[in-house]
Amino acid sequence: MTISIASSGKATVDQAVxxxxxxxDSVNVAMLVYFASTRYDPEEISAKMHxxxxxxxxxxxxxxxxIVSGRLLxxxxxxxxxxxxxxxxxKVEVVHSLRKKANVSEAxxxxxxxxxxxxxxxxxxxxxxxxxxxGMCGVEEKVMDAIGDKTNVFFIGxxxxxxxxxxxxxxxxxxxxxxxxxxxxxLKPAMPFDLVKTQSVREMGPELVVTRxxxxxxxxxxxxxxxxSVAYAEALGVSVHELAACFPSHPLGLVIDGxxxxxxxxxxxxxxxxxxxxxxxxxxxxxxxxTNLIDDTRDALERSKAKLGGISGVIVFNCAHRALELExxxxxxxxxxxxxxxxxxxxxxxxEQCIGHMNQTATMIVFG
Amino acid sequence: xxxKIKRMIDEILAERSKxxxxxxxxxxxKLILKGIDPAKFTESSDDDPAIIEKLEKMMQx
Numbered sequence: 483m484t485i486s487i488a489s490s491g492k493a494t495v496d497q498a499v500x501x502x503x504x505x506x507d508s509v510n511v512a513m514l515v516y517f518a519s520t521r522y523d524p525e526e527i528s529a530k531m532h533x534x535x536x537x538x539x540x541x542x543x544x545x546x547x548x549i550v551s552g553r554l555l556x557x558x559x560x561x562x563x564x565x566x567x568x569x570x571x572x573k574v575e576v577v578h579s580l581r582k583k584a585n586v587s588e589a590x591x592x593x594x595x596x597x598x599x600x601x602x603x604x605x606x607x608x609x610x611x612x613x614x615x616x617g618m619c620g621v622e623e624k625v626m627d628a629i630g631d632k633t634n635v636f637f638i639g640x641x642x643x644x645x646x647x648x649x650x651x652x653x654x655x656x657x658x659x660x661x662x663x664x665x666x667x668x669l670k671p672a673m674p675f676d677l678v679k680t681q682s683v684r685e686m687g688p689e690l691v692v693t694r695x696x697x698x699x700x701x702x703x704x705x706x707x708x709x710x711s712v713a714y715a716e717a718l719g720v721s722v723h724e725l726a727a728c729f730p731s732h733p734l735g736l737v738i739d740g741x742x743x744x745x746x747x748x749x750x751x752x753x754x755x756x757x758x759x760x761x762x763x764x765x766x767x768x769x770x771x772x773t774n775l776i777d778d779t780r781d782a783l784e785r786s787k788a789k790l791g792g793i794s795g796v797i798v799f800n801c802a803h804r805a806l807e808l809e810x811x812x813x814x815x816x817x818x819x820x821x822x823x824x825x826x827x828x829x830x831x832x833x834e835q836c837i838g839h840m841n842q843t844a845t846m847i848v849f850g
Numbered sequence: 851x852x853x854k855i856k857r858m859i860d861e862i863l864a865e866r867s868k869x870x871x872x873x874x875x876x877x878x879x880k881l882i883l884k885g886i887d888p889a890k891f892t893e894s895s896d897d898d899p900a901i902i903e904k905l906e907k908m909m910q911x
Contacts, residue, residue, distance in 0.1 A: 630880040631911045634873050738882050762885030838883040
């Protein structure tokens with residue numbers, strides 16, 4: 483069982499794909515996952531990656547920076563191949579028109595036909611779901627909710643990005659590029675695997691209960707029956723005028739069994755605060771402050787390594803917010819080094835998924 | 851008839867987890883992410899139609 487990685491920063495799609503294809507034993511590739519900067523034309527890279535690995539299940543998405551063992555990159559493409567001994571079975575489905583309706587039923591009917599068992603009977607220990615979703619669609623939480631209703635299998639992944647342009651992001655499968663879509667991959671890995679969700683925050687104490695919200699717009703209108711911006715600023719002990727500057731260091735989180743599901747604020751409009759993830763009325767959100775991202779990520783990886791008895795590969799979905807924090811604190815190199823000892827690929831994402839949708843988090847698939 | 855929400859939650863947890871504690875914890879998390887905290891509902895909780903609709907949708911799958 484072999485998991486291999488490769489990356490390329492070549493100027494053209496042809497050059498980059500050729501470099502990747504040359505790095506893998508293309509005959510024996512069962513599944514290939516790749517993450518590519520938007521400087522590579524989306525339709526072209528998806529078509530050529532698909533063509534370069536005939537017979538393999540090939541899928542990926544666009545990024546806001548890429549991760550490969552030991553390094554964080556920009557303007558490149560990174561890929562991970564799984565040989566035929568690593569993957570017992572795999573099926574990819576594309577869910578379209580997400581903004582209209584987050585309907586995953588057809589995809590799950592296809593999974594059920596392919597694997598020969600109903601989605602609610604599939605065992606989370608045998609199956610692994612990967613979700614790559616358009617990071618500009620704004621409905622990731624609805625898609626995750628719909629998936630969660632269908633199955634107990636974990637779906638983990640990230641929201642495709644577009645190099646921080648915030649215009650259009652892309653998911654890739656079947657040799658095509660899609661927007662307003664999600665690529666769902668259901669697989670049966672031959673090796674053990676673990677799912678990691680890590681975020682570097684701690685609770686500060688004050689709780690803000692959502693008392694009025696517009697879920698579809700990811701807008702919170704009131705916390706604790708007060709204008710949202712006023713209550714948020716009061717909890718932080720700053721003026722409303724100062725609040726937006728505190729957003730990166732003080733997001734909010736729904737804390738479940740001590741585990742924060744972060745909602746990152748984006749802007750204040752009127753009295754409302756908008757987020758990268760919606761919250762439901764009645765939901766208690768905790769005010770958070772940042773902790774040490776390097777130490778926390780290292781600890782999470784160490785725990786997973788101990789659990790699995792070793793690591794043969796990691797796929798990382800790392801929030802672009804975290805990447806910006808790493809850049810600001812000049813920790814890019816330190817972060818890359820956390821993944822130096824095992825085959826790793828990943829990308830900086832516009833949202834992360836694991837059970838639900840969240841922000842300012844790294845979700846990871848760790849293979850033993 | 852109050853308490854319907856608690857009964858539905860209990861049914862979902864039992865049906866989905868089939869006694870597996872880890873799966874039960876995940877299903878609880880999913881419910882909380884939907885805005886339905888199982889710990890807040892008792893046999894005397896009011897039957898909120900919006901919550902019942904969410905739970906019915908979950909039970910249909």
